[in-house]
Amino acid sequence: MLSIDGSFLDFKQLDLLALRQTPVHRLDPRAKVLTTLCFIVCVVSFDRYQISAMLPFMIYPAVLMAVGDLPFGYILRKIIIVIPFALLIGLFNPVFDRQVLMQIGSLDIWGGWISCFSILIRAILTASAAIILVAITGFPAICEALEKLKMPQTFAVQLLFLYRYIFVLTDEGVRTARARQLRTFGNRGLGIRHFGSLVGHLLLRTWERAERIHMAMLARGFTGEVHSSRRPSHFGRTEVLFMAGWITLFILLRLFNAPQFLGGLFTGTMP
Amino acid sequence: MSHHIVHVKNLQHVYPDQTVALQEVSFLIHHGESVGIIGANGAGKSTLLLHLNGYLAATSGEIIIGDDTLSKETLPEIRRTVGMVFQDPEDQLFMPTVFDDVAFGPLNMGLSHEEIEARVTEALERVDAEELRNKPPYHLSGGEKKRVAIATVLSMLPEILVLDEPTNGLDPHARRQLIALLQAFHHTRIVTSHDLDMILELCDRTIVLHEGLVMADGPTMEIFGNDELLKTCRLEKPFAMQSCPVCSPGKQTSPKQPPLVAPHSSKPHDHHHDH
Numbered sequence: 001m002l003s004i005d006g007s008f009l010d011f012k013q014l015d016l017l018a019l020r021q022t023p024v025h026r027l028d029p030r031a032k033v034l035t036t037l038c039f040i041v042c043v044v045s046f047d048r049y050q051i052s053a054m055l056p057f058m059i060y061p062a063v064l065m066a067v068g069d070l071p072f073g074y075i076l077r078k079i080i081i082v083i084p085f086a087l088l089i090g091l092f093n094p095v096f097d098r099q100v101l102m103q104i105g106s107l108d109i110w111g112g113w114i115s116c117f118s119i120l121i122r123a124i125l126t127a128s129a130a131i132i133l134v135a136i137t138g139f140p141a142i143c144e145a146l147e148k149l150k151m152p153q154t155f156a157v158q159l160l161f162l163y164r165y166i167f168v169l170t171d172e173g174v175r176t177a178r179a180r181q182l183r184t185f186g187n188r189g190l191g192i193r194h195f196g197s198l199v200g201h202l203l204l205r206t207w208e209r210a211e212r213i214h215m216a217m218l219a220r221g222f223t224g225e226v227h228s229s230r231r232p233s234h235f236g237r238t239e240v241l242f243m244a245g246w247i248t249l250f251i252l253l254r255l256f257n258a259p260q261f262l263g264g265l266f267t268g269t270m271p
Numbered sequence: 272m273s274h275h276i277v278h279v280k281n282l283q284h285v286y287p288d289q290t291v292a293l294q295e296v297s298f299l300i301h302h303g304e305s306v307g308i309i310g311a312n313g314a315g316k317s318t319l320l321l322h323l324n325g326y327l328a329a330t331s332g333e334i335i336i337g338d339d340t341l342s343k344e345t346l347p348e349i350r351r352t353v354g355m356v357f358q359d360p361e362d363q364l365f366m367p368t369v370f371d372d373v374a375f376g377p378l379n380m381g382l383s384h385e386e387i388e389a390r391v392t393e394a395l396e397r398v399d400a401e402e403l404r405n406k407p408p409y410h411l412s413g414g415e416k417k418r419v420a421i422a423t424v425l426s427m428l429p430e431i432l433v434l435d436e437p438t439n440g441l442d443p444h445a446r447r448q449l450i451a452l453l454q455a456f457h458h459t460r461i462v463t464s465h466d467l468d469m470i471l472e473l474c475d476r477t478i479v480l481h482e483g484l485v486m487a488d489g490p491t492m493e494i495f496g497n498d499e500l501l502k503t504c505r506l507e508k509p510f511a512m513q514s515c516p517v518c519s520p521g522k523q524t525s526p527k528q529p530p531l532v533a534p535h536s537s538k539p540h541d542h543h544h545d546h
Contacts, residue, residue: 138367168409212359215326215357219326220427223379
């Protein structure tokens with residue numbers, strides 16, 4: 001089983017991937033953020049029983065992964081972490097939605113099964129797009145792009161700090177949990193009551209750290225605004241082409257069910 | 272700008288819960304001096320440091336840095352003059368990459384991109400961390416973090432460096448490296464630490480705090496030579512000044528401990544010390 005410890009350490013790898021130099025890494029972050037956003041909106045806006053029409057969307061993560069020279073196995077492992085959450089959402093669909101939509105031989109396929117499967121595919125598509133976006137752009141650059149796209153700076157700074165300190169905080173949390181575990185000898189300790197004070201301590205520690213960080217910021221002349229040190233990136237013709245190309249494709253794929261259309265060409269029956 | 276003095280006059284600080292952290296502290300530090308501030312836990316060292324760049328406001332007394340008395344108006348200038356390096360570098364490095372972090376101060380000062388670039392490069396070269404510039408802070412080792420944390424204040428060209436426990440948590444090699452680095456600086460330096468050997472090497476002058484009072488203020492060697500003073504203030508001589516357990520086992524601080532090597536051993540041992 002993947003431990004939290006391990007999977008967070010792994011996120012550092014994502015940062016290193018973002019330092020690579022490939023054509024997609026070099027694109028202006030804004031283009032990548034907007035394209036990914038458009039991709040996600042198209043995917044989630046499908047009808048809940050839709051499966052086949054979503055499959056061609058796989059092309060976007062696949063192409064980026066290939067051009068961005070990303071390790072497939074690593075990205076796959078990141079996606080697998082997300083899947084249980086998606087399954088949890090779709091879990092009860094087959095119980096409540098027993099409308100028969102399809103029959104394979106004598107086997108009835110309920111609508112619930114199809115919608116559950118549809119949720120799963122959506123999760124895989126959107127999670128992979130988001131993870132790949134971070135891997136080819138880098139989290140700080142994404143925050144900066146969002147800020148340039150008129151997101152309030154406060155949110156951008158919040159996100160940056162979250163990303164910076166999530167490792168420190170998980171470290172602290174893991175150490176606390178380990179200290180507790182070592183003294184409970186495999187029992188549950190004092191159960192939930194104990195857990196409350198543990199989490200409370202973690203909160204207080206976080207609070208203190210926030211105070212110290214603020215102190216360090218003030219000591220260096222912080223006045224409420226975080227200035228960007230990066231040179232302005234260029235939104236040029238490549239970016240426009242990248243966005244226009246992908247977004248047109250997404251809209252076409254969203255409006256026309258490509259697999260059905262292709263199938264129709266071969267069998268000669270149009271829906 | 273030649274006289275960057277730090278003048279603390281009758282400083283008192285009482286925390287909101289009525290704890291008296293500083294009863295009365297006064298001292299004058301001249302330009303280019305390197306001063307160690309030592310004392311037991313709870314002696315008021317950290318509280319004192321937090322006053323030096325105006326994070327805490329004095330209950331009474333005043334602080335003069337250069338020509339300015341610390342007040343709301345002079346705060347920005349004083350924060351630029353006094354470079355504060357905190358104990359935990361994790362708190363000081365909050366930006367996504369080392370470069371961003373070192374550039375944070377200069378950016379707040381409103382410098383141009385070219386100037387910032389130059390300052391960051393210079394500060395990182397100064398601490399021997401040029402190759403780390405694009406790394407995120409959590410990819411650094413403890414010693415690297417500490418050096419980068421120092422670079423983040425160097426880039427603001429401070430005249431006075433205040434360091435809280437700089438050698439805390441460093442391995443012997445990283446500690447050595449850091450001491451050598453700090454020795455090379457010409458800034459006025461104020462260092463607090465429990466690492467008294469480091470103070471001995473780095474500071475000519477030492478101020479001893481005890482329960483919010485200045486117990487002693489003078490040449491470091493003199494202070495560490497005063498056994499009685501150290502004992503009252505819950506301190507101990509630096510190891511470099513204690514007798515060597517091998518060559519003079521009789522004069523050890525804890526006489527019950529057996530000597531590491533039998534004194535009547537037939538073969539004379541090779542052993543050096545460099546104090």
